[in-house]
Amino acid sequence: MPKKNLEVQLISIPDNLLDVIYTACRTCYSADGAIEIYDNITNDTDKKLALISKVISSGHYSTIEHIQVTFAINNISRAATHQLVRHRHMSFSQKSQRYVKEKGEFDFVVPPAIEANKSLYNKFLKHMELTASLYQDFIQNGIKGEDARSILPNATTSSLVVSLNLRELIHLANLRLCTRAQLEIRLAVKKMCTLIEEKEPWLKSHLVPKCGRLGYCDEDKSCGRMKTKNG
Ligand SMILES: Cc1cc2nc3c(=O)[nH]c(=O)nc-3n(C[C@H](O)[C@H](O)[C@H](O)COP(=O)(O)OP(=O)(O)OC[C@H]3O[C@@H](n4cnc5c(N)ncnc54)[C@H](O)[C@@H]3O)c2cc1C
Secondary structure (H helix, E strand, C coil): CCECCCEEEEEECCCCHHHHHHHHHHHHHCCCCHHHHHHCCCCCHHHHHHHHHHHHHCCCHHHHCCCEEEEEEEEEEHHHHHHHCCCCCEEEEECCCCCCCCCCCCCECCCHHHHCCHHHHHHHHHHHHHHHHHHHHHHHCCCCHHHHHHHCCCCEEEEEEEEEEHHHHHHHHHHHCCCCCCHHHHHHHHHHHHHHHHHCHHHHHCCCCHHHHHCCECCCCCCCCCCECCC
16 A cells, blocks of 8 residues: 655755854854854864854844755655745755656555544545546556646655755744644654754754744644743
C-alpha cells in the first residue's frame, strides 16, 4: 500500500554559524571593521552566545539572516506543501507533477484522524485506488502529466528541498508550531526545528510557537498553553 510517512533531513548548515552571527552583532557596535572582528574572533562560546542572545532578544533580527539552512523533505502531502510555499522568504525546489508522472498507484499521506476511523479509512483507501486507476487511464490514453494531475488529491505525496535563513525559521516556528496550524505542517516544522536544535541547542528557546515569544496567546481561543491577552 503506497501510504507514506514524512521524512525530513537537514542537508546544509554553516559550520561557523556562531562566528558569523557574532561578527554581525559586534560589527554594529564596534569601532573595529567587520574583517578584523571576524579574523580575531574569540574562542569563548559563552561570550558569543551571551551577545547573540542579547541582540536577538532586542529584536535585532538582521544579524541572524546571514545563516541559511537547507532541508530535504520526502513524503509530505501537497496540502502541506501548499501551506509551506506561502512563506515568502523561503526557497523551494519541488517535485514537478508535470514532468514526473506517478507510477502505478501514487503515494499518499493519510491524516491520523482518518486512519483512526476504520470505516472512513477504508473509504479513503478506496478513493485513492479509484483515483490511481483513473490517473493511469488518462496517462495511457495520451493525456499529459500536467493535465492528468488535475484529479490527484491533496493527499498525494511530494518531495522538496527547502532553504531559509534563521530569522525566517523562527518566524515559521512561531506560526506553524502553534496548535492552530494543521497537524502535518506542524509535525514537518517540528522536525525541522529539532534537527537545528540538535546542532545548535541555544536556538531551542526561539523555535517555539508564537505564544512562547509573545508571552500570551493572540488567537481568539487559547489551546491552554498560554492565556489570551484578555485572560
Ligand atoms: C493557522 C494558520 C491558518 C491560516 N489560514 C489561512 C487561510 O485560511 N487562508 C490563507 O490564504 N492563508 C492562511 N494562512 C497563511 C497565512 O495567511 C500566511 O500567508 C502564511 O502563514 C505566511 O505567513 P507570513 O506572511 O507571516 O510569512 P512570510 O511570507 O514567511 O513572511 C515573513 C514576514 O515577512 C513580512 N512580509 C513578507 N512579505 C511581505 C509583504 N509583501 N508585505 C509586507 N510584509 C511582508 C511579514 O512581516 C511576514 O510576517 C494561515 C496560516 C496559519 C499559520
